[in-house]
Amino acid sequence: MNNKSIAFHSDFQRRAQEELFCLWKRGIDFLGSRFAILGGAMSWVSERNLVSAISNAGGFGVLACGAMEPYLLEKEIVATQALTNKPFGVNLITMHPKIDELIEVCLNLKINHIVLAGGIPTGSSIKRIKDGGSKVIAFAPALVLAKRLIKFGVDALVIEGTEAGGHIGPVSLTVLAQEILPVIKEVPVFVAGGLGRGEAILSYLELGASGAQLGTSFAACLESQAHENFKKSFIYASARDAVVSLQIDEAFPVIPVRALSNKATKAFMSHQAAVIKRFNNNEISKEEAQLSIEHFWAGALRKAVKDGDVENGSVMAGQSVGMVKQILPVKEIIEILVKQAESALVARYKRLSD
Template sequence: MQSHLCKLLNIQYPIFQGAMAWVADADLASAVSNAGGLGIVGTGHDTPEIVAEKIADIKAKTTKPFGVNIMLLNPHVQEVVDVVCQSGVKVVTTGAGSPGKYMDKFKAAGIIVIPVVASVALARRMENDGADAIIVEGMEAGGHIGKSTTMALLPQVVDAVSVPVIAAGGIGDGRGMAAAYMLGASGIQVGTRFVVAKESNAHANFKQAILKAKDIDTVITGQLTGHPVRVLRNKLTREYLQAEKEETSKESPDFERLENMARGALRRAVVEGDKIRGSMMAGQIAGLISKEQTCHDIIQDYMRECSETIQKQIEYWSK
């Protein structure tokens, strides 16, 4: 199943690991890259010094291709871009905006740029700005999300751009991967399933919450503030949703109240293992995940199940 995307990135399998804050460190990303996928180091709001340390860390753990995710709302984004361009990184994914103003610098450094988008209009803009590929993320995903579903948005973006498109959000196994291929994707990005990988440093409590999750165990918070986030249900989400309801009824909502409730919640979940007041970001496919595996086994499962699913459909329709 070698694709143009695999040749572009020099990877064995068309599977990206999502740049999940506090989760996508060098240990996880290098394990994914060593298993043949594209591991991605998340940088969030890191300072340029921390980003340089993270890049050095993953370089010490893999000789395979890897990517670095740059959050464009990072107050240090200009300095982070400079560090990445000077470090020899070959692939950059971006979130929270357009990397257009940095595209010339990326290209001069020989970097492949792959933005994450949640709409057709933004996908077109990214291609016009010089993106080499596009990650389409639907609202089934964990963490910050848009308004469209992956399966509805994906074929529309595929029709709108000429660069490879990577599907993200709601792809929990090889069957979902096969569906993404049928809709025109060149690859997939996986988040939640890699959170519970054996090489993931996410707290055991967070992993267990995902492994025990059912199909209806995620909710969306932050819709009032305009920054919706999909997370697993817990005491924090119940209190937050109640607060959102109360603030919605006011003429002047107290956004600071909501921000204070969410501040530091992701770290509490991922690092401290707080299942009560932590923000356990996870996708709707959490109910599909029932075991902790190595990154190698996860990728192999995706590829095997995808191939088997496609083959079964070919046999069915050829009867």
């Protein structure tokens, strides 16, 4: 490479850094982080160590409250604050029976960003959080809901495609982004679901997103406290291994969850069939049958994440799992994503200059 080529490359690199910063500046300003990259809140995975590592690396960690009692959430927030002085958020499940107490815990501990997930948040919850001085982030699986949430007063939205891991909606991120990003301008919108490379993040930023949320990429990182078996299952998996739990009878609905196919996935189908057969034979009531189906996965995520039973547990992962090739530190994962986005911009500049 001659001196002129080196100068051009250096100029392109500087331009790429500046352009990327401009593209996600709204997200950076909103989150208060160096990069507009959120860590998806994953139960049993997104705890103090991973959350603080993401924030310390320039991203925005999000603590997963899940089914925690208020006193446990308080303990986890305090422990996270001891590990980082950078901003991080807390994800609360709207259907939690003690949601009001959990909100108070977050407000008392000066959490500036509260993510409301697992259902449509109530206007009263949103108002309480905003009155307490914190920002509200909510999930919008459709344009009509995005508009409604903005009227309720949310400060930012996450649009998550069906490619994501864990509990999912029915629409892909590609479609959601085209439906929502050109329309919603009032608040920052972060994209999620199936994201594993910086070029993909860049493409959504150019469509109008303010940043991106990733879960699967961080679940198997070095700082993740998940069992080594859990992490290794990500390394060995391909995109097609991350499947959605299916229901065999619409009379007994199943909440769709994306996880790696294993013995438990197959056993769940057999369990549904056996339970429905017992119902049809008048051996159990419909309520008993539904509860039996719902309880099949009770404790299954913990079994995989903490105990390392990746055959009989639930190994929740998004379709981007096929891009997880190594167990890397969070800092390196974020640096790779940013470099990939910048390199895509540099390549564009070079094409246009030829």
